Amino acid sequence: xxxxxxxxxxxxxxxxxxxxxxxxxxxxxxxxxxxxxxxxxxxxxxxxxxxxxxxxxxxxxxxxxxxxxxxxxxxxxxxxxxxxxxxxxxxxxxxxxxx
Amino acid sequence: xxxxxxxxxxxxxxxxxxxxxxxxxxxxxxxxxxxxxxxxxxxxxxxxxxxxxxxxxxxxxxxxxxxxxxxxxxxxxxxxxxxxxxxxxxxxxxxxxxx
Numbered sequence: 530x531x532x533x534x535x536x537x538x539x540x541x542x543x544x545x546x547x548x549x550x551x552x553x554x555x556x557x558x559x560x561x562x563x564x565x566x567x568x569x570x571x572x573x574x575x576x577x578x579x580x581x582x583x584x585x586x587x588x589x590x591x592x593x594x595x596x597x598x599x600x601x602x603x604x605x606x607x608x609x610x611x612x613x614x615x616x617x618x619x620x621x622x623x624x625x626x627x628x
Numbered sequence: 629x630x631x632x633x634x635x636x637x638x639x640x641x642x643x644x645x646x647x648x649x650x651x652x653x654x655x656x657x658x659x660x661x662x663x664x665x666x667x668x669x670x671x672x673x674x675x676x677x678x679x680x681x682x683x684x685x686x687x688x689x690x691x692x693x694x695x696x697x698x699x700x701x702x703x704x705x706x707x708x709x710x711x712x713x714x715x716x717x718x719x720x721x722x723x724x725x726x727x
Contacts, residue, residue, distance in 0.1 A: 591693075593692035
């Protein structure tokens with residue numbers, strides 16, 4: 530069981546992501562970001578790197594890809610909302626994307 | 629420019645896909661299939677293999693992944709509908725998925 534973030538933890542962990550292009554979703558305790566790359570190879574390369582971290586941490590994104598764009602939604606089903614794992618994976622994805 | 633399939637070509641190339649789980653979308657000349665695997669590793673492994681063919685053929689899917697499920701939509705923007713490339717990539721994906 531992964532714990533949902535407390536208000537103080539949200540400020541600490543989620544607020545920085547909201548400064549780097551992540552947005553809170555309406556109607557769901559989740560964050561979303563659109564990553565746009567130069568082409569499909571760059572976009573899918575990003576997905577592949579992120580997939581390895583997702584599997585390593587046993588925390589997987591909801592994501593879609595159309596050519597050079599990757600749309601990512603992060604939430605924690607076990608916690609019924611955002612957990613520290615979402616913050617960690619979001620930050621890692623920013624690093625992998627060079628954001 | 630890739631040509632949109634003629635009615636005869638659709639019967640030849642698309643009908644077999646409709647027998648293997650692909651469906652025509654409403655309101656869009658496109659085909660869609662949900663692939664369900666054992667886990668994320670299997671699902672993303674399938675995406676990786678399919679991505680290499682997509683790039684090789686310069687024909688890319690619209691697709692999304694949530695854990696062990698991969699949803700794929702194929703259409704050809706250049707042709708404003710289904711082309712031979714969609715039939716080819718759809719059949720390749722079936723093979724890669726073991727369907």
